[in-house]
Every structure is written in structure tokens, then in C-alpha cells.
Amino acid sequence: MKFKDYYAILGVERGASEDQIKKAYRRLARKYHPDVSKEPEAEARFKEMGEAYATLKDPEKRAAYDQLGQQRPGEEFRPPPEWSTQFGDAASGFDEMDLADLLAGLTGRRGPAGRRGPARAMRGQDYEISAPITLEDSFHGTHLNLDLTTTEFDEQGTPRRVPMIIKARIPKGATEGQSLRLPGQGGKGSSGGPAGDIYLNITLRPHRLYRASRHDLFLDLPLTPWEAALGASVEVPTLAGLVNLRVPPGTRTGHQLRLSGRGLAKPQGGAGDLYAIAQLVMPPELSERERGLLKELAAASTFNPRQHFH
Amino acid sequence: MTGEYYDALWPDEQQTMPLQALAERSGLSEDEVLQLSEWGALAALAGGSGQQMFSVHSITVARTARRLRDDFELEPHGVAVLLAYLDRIRDLESQLRALKARLPR
Numbered sequence: 001m002k003f004k005d006y007y008a009i010l011g012v013e014r015g016a017s018e019d020q021i022k023k024a025y026r027r028l029a030r031k032y033h034p035d036v037s038k039e040p041e042a043e044a045r046f047k048e049m050g051e052a053y054a055t056l057k058d059p060e061k062r063a064a065y066d067q068l069g070q071q072r073p074g075e076e077f078r079p080p081p082e083w084s085t086q087f088g089d090a091a092s093g094f095d096e097m098d099l100a101d102l103l104a105g106l107t108g109r110r111g112p113a114g115r116r117g118p119a120r121a122m123r124g125q126d127y128e129i130s131a132p133i134t135l136e137d138s139f140h141g142t143h144l145n146l147d148l149t150t151t152e153f154d155e156q157g158t159p160r161r162v163p164m165i166i167k168a169r170i171p172k173g174a175t176e177g178q179s180l181r182l183p184g185q186g187g188k189g190s191s192g193g194p195a196g197d198i199y200l201n202i203t204l205r206p207h208r209l210y211r212a213s214r215h216d217l218f219l220d221l222p223l224t225p226w227e228a229a230l231g232a233s234v235e236v237p238t239l240a241g242l243v244n245l246r247v248p249p250g251t252r253t254g255h256q257l258r259l260s261g262r263g264l265a266k267p268q269g270g271a272g273d274l275y276a277i278a279q280l281v282m283p284p285e286l287s288e289r290e291r292g293l294l295k296e297l298a299a300a301s302t303f304n305p306r307q308h309f310h
Numbered sequence: 311m312t313g314e315y316y317d318a319l320w321p322d323e324q325q326t327m328p329l330q331a332l333a334e335r336s337g338l339s340e341d342e343v344l345q346l347s348e349w350g351a352l353a354a355l356a357g358g359s360g361q362q363m364f365s366v367h368s369i370t371v372a373r374t375a376r377r378l379r380d381d382f383e384l385e386p387h388g389v390a391v392l393l394a395y396l397d398r399i400r401d402l403e404s405q406l407r408a409l410k411a412r413l414p415r
């Protein structure tokens with residue numbers, strides 16, 4: 001079993017009072033709670049902090065934890081031998097147990113079997129996990145393998161963490177902010193209760209070309225000044241392949257040229273649009289001839305784009 | 311990697327659940343669900359049988375409420391206020407994303 005330094009995780013001294021522990025937890029929770037935080041790794045940090053706080057705020061668990069002494073985080077250790085009497089058969093599996101589960105088991109069984117009274121059918125736990133996908137995944141649909149750690153209880157009610165790989169088929173059209181459900185793939189039910197569900201919160205990874213807004217896509221379309229002025233037919237990449245786009249004469253920077261139905265699929269049917277945003281680009285270097293032609297244009301043109309300044 | 315892949319389903323907007331099931335699945339008490347509903351954080355549907363019903367979308371909101379209650383040690387009214395702010399932030403983030411998507415890189 002690996003040691004975790006709960007005091008260090010909360011940033012308090014080993015002799016910290018209950019109030020100091022609570023304050024430290026609240027300060028960190030405000031920063032890392034996954035529902036309110038945008039910090040990277042917030043979810044993992046908060047999980048660790050929650051585990052530390054659940055142990056240190058409970059005098060019984062804290063006393064048991066303190067018995068372990070101070071060790072290096074991540075170092076393998078064996079719990080005191082007398083703890084095994086608390087666990088009976090489960091003690092043989094100490095090595096596979098997590099420290100938080102061990103302490104939870106030591107200070108009171110919380111699983112379904114640990115409840116008093118006749119066993120009632122209980123639905124398994126639901127889980128929510130983040131599912132990052134690419135725009136290509138959203139466009140075509142995809143298969144994901146996602147890691148999840150669930151908690152299961154043995155017959156004595158001792159909790160154990162069970163790592164699982166969730167294999168999910170994501171339908172096309174899933175996009176940022178949507179939540180998809182995997183029915184019956186969550187925690188196991190007890191006493192005949194049904195299994196829980198898994199909710200996949202979809203996030204889109206950034207794409208090198210496109211930016212997504214719901215089911216619409218936006219793409220920067222670089223154009224030469226003469227393509228923009230005279231009009232042109234240009235090849236544009238879509239998620240389904242290249243298409244030809246007619247650029248109308250007189251196109252200006254920022255003009256949005258719409259490719260209908262070339263965005264992401266919508267769950268109700270149909271698809272969003274792809275908008276190519278015109279960006280006028282000058283050649284990095286002008287040849288003699290290009291310079292000459294532009295000078296000729298400058299001399300011939302009466303156009304003044306700054307007329308409104310006066 | 312071997313093994314079967316399971317279909318991830320879109321939420322069925324027509325699907326509803328009774329108060330008791332929502333409380334059980336979210337980890338909130340029935341009273342807390344009713345209080346959150348009263349303060350507008352959860353939208354109760356008009357049920358014909360006299361039983362309070364909720365849309366299936368409510369489960370996500372109710373689970374968030376339970377996390378906020380437990381992790382920040384909040385009273386239901388504090389949870390309702392925080393949920394309203396989170397909803398507003400999500401809405402603003404969505405608008406910001408839409409605007410940024412329209413801006414050239």
C-alpha cells in the first residue's frame with residue numbers, strides 16, 4: 001500500500017487544529033473544486049484534497065492515520081499488524097487496498113453490507129467523467145477507452161477501489177458541453193438493484209484549422225488581395241474533404257463565406273455550417289513585376305479607405 | 311484492446327423521474343430537492359398523478375448540487391445561489407467561445 005501525506009496535501013502541520021484543517025481545505029477547495037475551477041489538473045488535485053480532508057476532519061480516522069507515522073509520499077508501507085483484526089479476511093488484501101479505503105474500513109463500514117436492517121435493493125453509483133474528443137471524432141463518431149476508478153464493497157462492507165476501462169461508442173455530432181449517458185455501465189447495484197450509469201461530459205480538443213461553436217465550424221481563409229478583389233474559386237478543407245468555394249468579387253477581410261451543412265452533425269439530424277472567414281494576406285516579398293503592377297494600380301486608383309477620417 | 315463498446319446515448323429530453331428517484335440517484339434528500347426546486351435551481355415538471363416529476367437533465371444538476379453541498383459544506387440556499395452562478399458562467403463561456411470562434415487567429 002502506498003503512503004499519502006494528507007497533512008502535506010492540505011498544506012498544514014501535523015499538529016494542526018480542526019479549525020486550521022477546515023480552513024486549509026476550504027481555501028484549496030475554492031481553488032480546485034472541479035465544478036468551479038479552471039486550474040489544470042483541478043479534478044485530480046481536488047480528489048486528493050477531498051480524501052485528505054475526509055480523513056483529517058474525522059478524529060477517529062485522523063488518530064488511525066497518525067498511528068502510521070510520517071513516511072515519504074508514494075512509499076510502500078504495511079499497516080500495523082493489529083489492524084488486521086479489524087478487517088478479518090479482508091486484511092489479506094491490504095496490499096491491493098488504497099489508504100483512504102483502509103481508513104474508511106477501519107473506522108466504520110460504509111458499504112451496503114454494513115448497513116443495518118434487511119438488505120434493500122440499491123442502485124449502483126452513477127459516475128461522471130470528462131471525455132475529450134477531436135473535431136474529427138465528433139464529425140465521424142468514435143470509440144473511446146476511458147479510465148475510471150469505481151468503489152465496490154465486499155461482503156463485509158469494506159470498500160475497494162476498482163480501476164475500470166470504460167469502452168464507449170460516441171455518436172457523431174457530440175460536441176462541447178454535451179453530456180452522453182452509458183446506461184448500466186456505472187457502479188454495480190446491490191441486493192438485486194440495477195447498475196448505475198456513466199455520464200460522459202464531452203469536451204472538444206483544439207483543432208489546428210477549425211474553431212467550433214456548437215455545431216458550426218469557423219476556418220480562417222487566407223486570400224490574396226487580387227483573389228479578394230476579383231473573385232476566385234479556391235479549395236477549402238472540410239472535415240469531409242476538399243471542396244471548391246467561390247469567393248465573390250469585392251470580398252473583404254472578415255467576410256464570412258458559408259458552406260451550408262459542412263459543420264458538425266446535429267443529434268436531431270442535419271448538420272451545422274462551415275464558415276470560411278476571409279483574411280487578406282500580402283505576399284511576404286514582392287517581385288519586381290508585382291511591385292511595378294501595384295505601383296501602377298496605386299497611380300490609377302482613386303479609392304481612399306480613410307475617407308471617413310475627415 | 312478487446313471487449314465490447316457500449317453506445318453512449320443522447321439524453322432523452324422526454325424522460326422524467328419522480329422526486330424519490332432523483333433524490334436517491336443524486337445523494338440529496340427529498341427535502342433538499344424540493345428546496346432547490348422552490349428556489350429555481352431544479353425545474354419540477356407538472357405531474358398528472360400528483361407526484362412531483364423532474365426532467366432527466368435534473369440528475370446532472372442535482373449531482374452537482376450534492377457535490378457542492380458536501381465539498382463546500384453549504385446549506386441548500388447557498389447551493390442554489392452557486393448553481394445559478396455556475397449556470398450563468400457556463401452561458402457566458404458558451405457565448406465567449408462562439409465569439410472567439412468568429413475571430414481570426
